[in-house]
Amino acid sequence: MSAAELRTAGLSEYDILRAEKCCLRRVRRGIYVVTKSCAVDAHRFVSNVAADDATDLPRETEGQLKRNEDLRILVRSYVGKILPHAVFSHRSALIIHGLAVPYIEHERDVFAESVHQRCGLRRPSMQVRRRSLDERDIVRVDGIPVTSVLRTLFDLARDYPLALAVAAIDDALHRSVITEAQLQTYVADHPVRTRQRRIDTVMENVDGRRESVGESITAVRFVEFSVPGVEPQVVIVDENGRFVARTDFANRQAKVVAEFDGAGKYHLKGVDPKKAFEQERRREYALRNLGYEVFRLTWQDLFAATQFLRIKAAIERRTPPRPVRSTAG
Structure with missing residues (x-):
């Protein structure tokens, strides 16, 4: 809600300042989000809003989840408030299209984004990029002007790090929002003078078989760190051909497995966490008994x-040496 709305409801400037330490949080200049209900009489209007069933209060308190939630709140605060003829783009467009924002590494990266054909500017809470748009690049989602899914992913490939762009595209591919052929055609039809190589590199690394943002980022890190021979979604069988496991990543020749342990892996709906953990432990023992070395990657590991x-060292150590060809005779 805006400061003007709060003043209309009877809160003074002093009340608003006090509420910022209690039940309001400043989203950007003149815009606030209600965080909770409180007992301060002067904040009764805010408390009534907080208690309403239609109010979705912020839930996250720290880290990646909070930054993602903060960005969603910020984007929502700009609906109907961006520059005339501008459209939401990049990560803001992902949110509006209901697609995953792979990660937000720092607090300073929490800002909304839009595209305008005639002007560009940068504010702490909004970046407007000056870009030309085709008529088909602009769509409306619930009345909100936004770049199309194809244009959104294209812009991410052009402007964002490899891991984020690949993860966003993988998510769209895996959910069948687009096809790889559609995106390849769009890229071919829209060559750019700057960062074309970056876009091409993104396209070389996308893979709709990946089942989570974490897996996509992991795959990109393998490329960036030159980890050889790693394949996704590898099925491992025993000496009798019986199924043992389907791994996130594996180098078959070196017998090295890498698994991404995402948040909530042992807390899936309808699954007992203790049983899930025990099943995972037995699965890992079975892989080790077959001679595999198993590495587990947490979210924090993806950024180190x-x-x-x-x-990489394990694969190099465990890969059988190539036979040396004889030069005799």
């Missing part, structure tokens, strides 16, 4: 070098 360098 240590585990990837260990996996």
